[in-house]
Amino acid sequence: MQPRTNQSILADSPFSLTSDAAYSQWREDKLRYKKPAVSDVLVQIHDPYQLSDEEKVAIISHCENFNMAIYQLRNSAIQDKSLVHALGKQLAMEALDANIRSDEDSVSSLEVREQAGNKYIPYTNKALSWHTDGYYNALDKQIFGIIMHCVRPAAEGGVNSLLNPENVYMTLRDENPAYIEALMHPEVMTIPDNIEAGKVIREAQTGPVFMIKAPVGEEAGRLHMRFSARKRNIIWRDTEDTRAAVEMLNELMADENNVLKIGLRAGQGIVCNNVLHNRSGFTDSENQKRLMYRARYYDAVA
Numbered sequence: 001m002q003p004r005t006n007q008s009i010l011a012d013s014p015f016s017l018t019s020d021a022a023y024s025q026w027r028e029d030k031l032r033y034k035k036p037a038v039s040d041v042l043v044q045i046h047d048p049y050q051l052s053d054e055e056k057v058a059i060i061s062h063c064e065n066f067n068m069a070i071y072q073l074r075n076s077a078i079q080d081k082s083l084v085h086a087l088g089k090q091l092a093m094e095a096l097d098a099n100i101r102s103d104e105d106s107v108s109s110l111e112v113r114e115q116a117g118n119k120y121i122p123y124t125n126k127a128l129s130w131h132t133d134g135y136y137n138a139l140d141k142q143i144f145g146i147i148m149h150c151v152r153p154a155a156e157g158g159v160n161s162l163l164n165p166e167n168v169y170m171t172l173r174d175e176n177p178a179y180i181e182a183l184m185h186p187e188v189m190t191i192p193d194n195i196e197a198g199k200v201i202r203e204a205q206t207g208p209v210f211m212i213k214a215p216v217g218e219e220a221g222r223l224h225m226r227f228s229a230r231k232r233n234i235i236w237r238d239t240e241d242t243r244a245a246v247e248m249l250n251e252l253m254a255d256e257n258n259v260l261k262i263g264l265r266a267g268q269g270i271v272c273n274n275v276l277h278n279r280s281g282f283t284d285s286e287n288q289k290r291l292m293y294r295a296r297y298y299d300a301v302a
């Protein structure tokens, strides 16, 4: 199946550059939900296998408003990986993306490990620069939702920063609509082939930064972002507006006033619609080694 293009979904969308009225309305609604504090998006969960209606509604509405929720299990001793699958199912997140380093159940155990072949930074203790997950995926296999559960934090560091792409879109569009046009261009960002031992293990992927997720049922098409701040291995379209837009994007992410920072503790986790995020470097100790379970879905939180 061909992915629907931005153009075919854009009619009457607030994300169309020709629909100023729809954009103004959306913008006004969204301004109430600029940058959340952790307390704005925090949900206490009694039993991850059986969310109460209140818990579920809270997670869904935080994701509706901010594209992210942070949960805290009342009992942080519950640590079985099945809790991630269970949480996802209850939030209509079921289509899991399997990737090169994920475990057999398609959920990844992010920890420092020895890696043969290409070294993937998530499995080291190094900092991870700003990105959305799966930016290198095919356009019809984009990641719309993520659950990341903290089994054990590192002895030090490993802090995540989160930024809602809707805020970024708004700031860029208000500054100059041409930036949005540049970032919605179908050839604005190319990720080259991923080659391991001389073999292409993932083909080059070209696409927009801002995409509109095809509407589901009554829901309007959501804004989706495909992005990596890596300097190497990203080929940007060679235009002045693209350069200026990417530069402003980098400035927005670098400004701590815009981002939510969270050092997840054991039993805490993030549920989000694949917002922009990064991770600071960390240090494990003998008995405190960072372990996160991460699930990536083709579904947004609903």
Ligand SMILES: [Fe+2]
Pocket: 131, 132, 133, 277
């Ligand atoms: Fe990520």
